Amino acid sequence: LAKTTQPISMDSYEGQEVNITCSHNNIATNDYITWYQQFPSQGPRFIIQGYKTKVTNEVASLFIPADRKSSTLSLPRVSLSDTAVYYCLGKTDSWGKLQFGAGTQVVVTP
């Protein structure tokens, strides 16, 4: 399984852009890179997924370089409600089973 490494925590102010980089050195050719967001006392919520280059949706952007050994989740102009734990997952096996790492705690302050 691909091991992912991401920072334990990040602090930001409202209105700033937050970039969380995840490394996944042994990602397999068929693996997608998926990010989830989790608020306290709730289940994780799917944010974005990509295979290579750049993916953007209404919530975030995902940048994946050509070698795919890392990815960066970009949250534009964060608000207090973006305070959450963000998980990078670099592996889904044949059954769609995900292995969650420790995640990055993002704290947004006024």
Place this chain on the structure above:
Amino acid sequence: DVKVTQSSRYLVKRTGEKVFLECVQDMDHENMFWYRQDPGLGLRLIYFSYDVKMKEKGDIPEGYSVSREKKERFSLILESASTNQTSMYLCASSQVVGYTFGSGTRLTVV
């Protein structure tokens, strides 16, 4: 809106009791999963199922069993609850990639 519904939000049970945690999804997904989440340990996979009446052990199946009699319902069973099974339990479903999680059941075993 698609949903994964867990029957109880909070549950308190006594040591030695048999406990049933129910999960229902309305997305006709093939795959369903049970995780537990504990501070400092992240999300750990207990069991998963990729079809009706099929089940596979995850990373920490000891003390648990599961039942999937219908496609939409996946039950987690604690045969004899113990205090070390006090945790947040999360159910999820997926079709290929990308999970939808329930809101979780916070189980306390006293």
